[in-house]
Amino acid sequence: MAKKLNLLMFSGEYDKAMAGLILANAARDIEVEVTMFFAFWGLFLVRDPEKMTLEDKTIYEKLMDVITPKGPQQLPLSRMNFSGLGRMMLEEMMEDNNAPKLIHFLKGARKKNIKFYACKLSVEIMGFKPEEFLPEVEIIDASAYLKDALESDMQLFI
Amino acid sequence: MAKKLNLLMFSGEYDKAMAGLILANAARDIEVEVTMFFAFWGLFLVRDPEKMTLEDKTIYEKLMDVITPKGPQQLPLSRMNFSGLGRMMLEEMMEDNNAPKLIHFLKGARKKNIKFYACKLSVEIMGFKPEEFLPEVEIIDASAYLKDALESDMQLFI
Amino acid sequence: MAKKLNLLMFSGEYDKAMAGLILANAARDIEVEVTMFFAFWGLFLVRDPEKMTLEDKTIYEKLMDVITPKGPQQLPLSRMNFSGLGRMMLEEMMEDNNAPKLIHFLKGARKKNIKFYACKLSVEIMGFKPEEFLPEVEIIDASAYLKDALESDMQLFI
Numbered sequence: 348m349a350k351k352l353n354l355l356m357f358s359g360e361y362d363k364a365m366a367g368l369i370l371a372n373a374a375r376d377i378e379v380e381v382t383m384f385f386a387f388w389g390l391f392l393v394r395d396p397e398k399m400t401l402e403d404k405t406i407y408e409k410l411m412d413v414i415t416p417k418g419p420q421q422l423p424l425s426r427m428n429f430s431g432l433g434r435m436m437l438e439e440m441m442e443d444n445n446a447p448k449l450i451h452f453l454k455g456a457r458k459k460n461i462k463f464y465a466c467k468l469s470v471e472i473m474g475f476k477p478e479e480f481l482p483e484v485e486i487i488d489a490s491a492y493l494k495d496a497l498e499s500d501m502q503l504f505i
Numbered sequence: 506m507a508k509k510l511n512l513l514m515f516s517g518e519y520d521k522a523m524a525g526l527i528l529a530n531a532a533r534d535i536e537v538e539v540t541m542f543f544a545f546w547g548l549f550l551v552r553d554p555e556k557m558t559l560e561d562k563t564i565y566e567k568l569m570d571v572i573t574p575k576g577p578q579q580l581p582l583s584r585m586n587f588s589g590l591g592r593m594m595l596e597e598m599m600e601d602n603n604a605p606k607l608i609h610f611l612k613g614a615r616k617k618n619i620k621f622y623a624c625k626l627s628v629e630i631m632g633f634k635p636e637e638f639l640p641e642v643e644i645i646d647a648s649a650y651l652k653d654a655l656e657s658d659m660q661l662f663i
Numbered sequence: 664m665a666k667k668l669n670l671l672m673f674s675g676e677y678d679k680a681m682a683g684l685i686l687a688n689a690a691r692d693i694e695v696e697v698t699m700f701f702a703f704w705g706l707f708l709v710r711d712p713e714k715m716t717l718e719d720k721t722i723y724e725k726l727m728d729v730i731t732p733k734g735p736q737q738l739p740l741s742r743m744n745f746s747g748l749g750r751m752m753l754e755e756m757m758e759d760n761n762a763p764k765l766i767h768f769l770k771g772a773r774k775k776n777i778k779f780y781a782c783k784l785s786v787e788i789m790g791f792k793p794e795e796f797l798p799e800v801e802i803i804d805a806s807a808y809l810k811d812a813l814e815s816d817m818q819l820f821i
Binding site: 355357358359360386387388405407408410411414415468471472473474488489490492493494496497499502503504 | 508510520521523524527528531532534535537583584585594595597598599601602604658659660661662663
Binding site: 513515516517518544545546563565566568569572573626629630631632646647648650651652654655657660661662 | 666668678679681682685686689690692693695741742743752753755756757759760762816817818819820821
């Protein structure tokens with residue numbers, strides 16, 4: 348029976364998103380089943396930059412939209428971000444080494460039959476609409492996440 | 506036999522504390538056993554704001570008390586805290602959605618037969634007195650934590 | 664059969680490095696097998712301060728070397744670092760309690776037959792040379808890490 352990996356993507360920072368997606372892709376390559384559950388800041392990784400909307404949102408929800416990253420490419424580093432300079436530098440270093448960018452790891456994950464879940468409570472609190480997410484994303488609650496995670500061989504909080 | 510969830514609460518930030526407590530409460534609701542082990546900054550979540558004391562503390566320990574949060578409601582966000590403005594905004598958004606506040610999730614956890622442990626070494630280094638914690642909190646060392654965690658079905662470092 | 668603990672050391676902050684090394688040491692003391700996999704910022708914990716080099720590095724790699732910590736003792740705190748003042752204060756508090764410093768926990772771990780791995784992709788992107796690391800460190804890829812982690816009884820992302 349296939350091993351299972353469950354990742355709770357909480358932080359929504361560029362480098363941690365990279366770490367999670369590299370593990371998810373590598374796991375699929377050795378035929379491990381993968382679930383990624385996006386909560387809180389992690390939701391910014393699976394919002395579709397083309398589909399963001401300010402309609403039907405409260406003033407706080409609109410403000411949240413304005414001050415937060417527009418898509419994966421704008422996520423900050425967890426350290427030494429320097430208003431985005433650090434992330435640009437990291438991306439240059441990745442390019443020098445022919446390493447794929449975050450967006451490519453995300454594309455890879457989307458093609459590899461990984462389960463993408465978004466945390467229901469986080470979605471509601473942040474005021475995101477279901478249609479703002481990538482089409483693969485299914486919205487589930489904490490208890491559905493826990494059931495999946497408890498049956499996995501490995502769980503990480505990233 | 507009941508499944509077991511073990512959470513190492515390290516960060517002591519408002520949003521991560523929320524994540525841990527939401528999982529802990531949801532786990533109890535599906536009859537999963539839960540241990541929460543509070544270490545380092547995580548200890549700020551289980552100090553009783555009514556029982557903090559400066560007595561018998563070194564100058565550093567007093568300073569630590571003065572510059573750190575007084576109780577769960579003062580914990581900062583891990584991102585976009587903006588000196589507390591971000592946290593206030595998040596709380597408003599939670600209220601708009603009738604989502605319980607951190608303090609309610611903590612109250613829930615305390616009623617649901619969750620094991621609360623504090624890390625002995627962290628308590629000593631930070632100079633906290635055992636009586637400064639919520640009464641449920643038991644102080645144990647890293648090896649007692651490990652034994653519990655290794656027998657759990659799932660462990661997260663939050 | 665011995666239980667196994669697998670730690671993914673991502674953050675490279677002083678307090679989180681302490682947490683990981685305290686767990687690793689405590690686990691060995693109760694005969695649990697331990698793997699530590701260092702990735703991204705976590706690599707700064709296992710670079711040998713005596714062996715850092717700027718030779719054969721691109722301009723970005725050199726810049727990275729200049730702006731990042733020179734060895735474990737210079738790692739920042741994840742919170743309240745205050746340009747290093749917070750870390751110094753924490754170290755004083757640890758000394759007051761006769762608690763070993765980070766460097767001692769690292770030395771302990773190196774003597775206790777813990778497996779030290781560095782993430783191949785992170786090493787390449789950051790432009791580190793294999794000879795810049797502590798001699799115990801072996802460089803492996805994400806899929807080798809996953810195989811080890813999936814066979815462990817417990818995994819944490821720190």
